[in-house]
Amino acid sequence: MNSITFANNPIDRASEFRSNVEWQQQAVTSEKSLFMIFFEDRPLIKINSERPNEPEILWVSHQQLALVLTNNITPLFLGLKDERPHFAVDLSNLNLEQILSNPSFAHSKFIDARSIAPSLDNPSTGIIAQAKSNFEWNKNNIYCSKCEGVKLSTKDTGYKKFCKQCGAEYFPRVDPVVIMLPCFEDKCLLGRQKGFPPGMFSALAGFVEPGETIEAAVIREVNEEVGLNSRDVVYKFTQPWPFPSQLMIACTAIVDDPTYKVDDEEIEEAIWLNKEDLTKILIGKSEKKIWIPPPMAIAHQLIVDWMDNN
Ligand SMILES: [Zn+2]
Numbered sequence: 001m002n003s004i005t006f007a008n009n010p011i012d013r014a015s016e017f018r019s020n021v022e023w024q025q026q027a028v029t030s031e032k033s034l035f036m037i038f039f040e041d042r043p044l045i046k047i048n049s050e051r052p053n054e055p056e057i058l059w060v061s062h063q064q065l066a067l068v069l070t071n072n073i074t075p076l077f078l079g080l081k082d083e084r085p086h087f088a089v090d091l092s093n094l095n096l097e098q099i100l101s102n103p104s105f106a107h108s109k110f111i112d113a114r115s116i117a118p119s120l121d122n123p124s125t126g127i128i129a130q131a132k133s134n135f136e137w138n139k140n141n142i143y144c145s146k147c148e149g150v151k152l153s154t155k156d157t158g159y160k161k162f163c164k165q166c167g168a169e170y171f172p173r174v175d176p177v178v179i180m181l182p183c184f185e186d187k188c189l190l191g192r193q194k195g196f197p198p199g200m201f202s203a204l205a206g207f208v209e210p211g212e213t214i215e216a217a218v219i220r221e222v223n224e225e226v227g228l229n230s231r232d233v234v235y236k237f238t239q240p241w242p243f244p245s246q247l248m249i250a251c252t253a254i255v256d257d258p259t260y261k262v263d264d265e266e267i268e269e270a271i272w273l274n275k276e277d278l279t280k281i282l283i284g285k286s287e288k289k290i291w292i293p294p295p296m297a298i299a300h301q302l303i304v305d306w307m308d309n310n
Pocket residue numbers: 144145146147150163164165166167168
């Protein structure tokens with residue numbers, strides 16, 4: 001297991017059961033099943049008053065959930081864990097006060113996934129990523145894009161939609177993003193996007209375009225953003241980023257000539273840093289008052305991984 005937030009989902013997705021309507025119906029009402037709850041993209045988090053620094057996902061039984069569950073809510077089948085079916089339900093269409101009046105939800109709060117993730121254990125963040133991205137996809141894909149005004153039907157508990165009129169099928173999408181460190185001798189390059197908070201530098205990043213390999217996307221983005229020619233792209237690791245549904249692909253690439261020229265549109269400043277510079281940055285002792293994104297960001301993990309290997 002790695003330390004990447006949103007990347008360690010412990011649930012066996014057991015996708016063979018998604019389309020089995022009978023199995024799903026039984027599982028939803030089974031005493032063994034567990035449900036997590038979302039409201040407007042926020043998971044319901046249990047805050048134990050004795051251990052307020054250890055929040056956790058609130059899991060409830062069907063019986064505990066039944067008070068608020070209505071017929072038009074389809075629980076999303078997350079998969080199996082410890083032989084128990086795990087589901088997520090999106091209660092955004094219900095009244096918030098009514099939901100929270102359920103005694104089973106006492107000491108629990110709907111909290112934005114980005115702000116609660118650093119306080120949760122890593123496996124929980126992986127489960128939240130799976131459910132959150134799926135709910136957002138379902139919420140944003142209501143109509144068939146070929147048949148005007150025709151509503152899509154949900155299949156496989158929410159992993160698929162189809163149009164009864166033309167038969168088109170729709171699947172949840174994932175948007176790949178490359179995030180990379182150009183490397184020259186004992187240094188790596190970080191950049192500052194215009195919108196970053198003062199002093200923050202990070203790895204370069206950009207969306208993979210249709211028909212493009214990851215390697216080509218890295219080389220293109222490095223060239224576009226800082227004018228460097230890079231080669232020998234090495235894939236390191238990935239991170240699901242459920243805002244709403246990116247897959248961050250962390251890479252390094254070698255540069256032969258370190259003379260960069262920032263593209264003013266995207267990047268306002270770039271800097272070559274060695275391991276010593278980065279060590280100072282990590283302990284908050286950077287003379288230039290530079291800082292990098294927190295451990296939750298894959299850019300942080302990529303920089304630390306580069307430091308460990310150089
Ligand atoms: Zn259609």
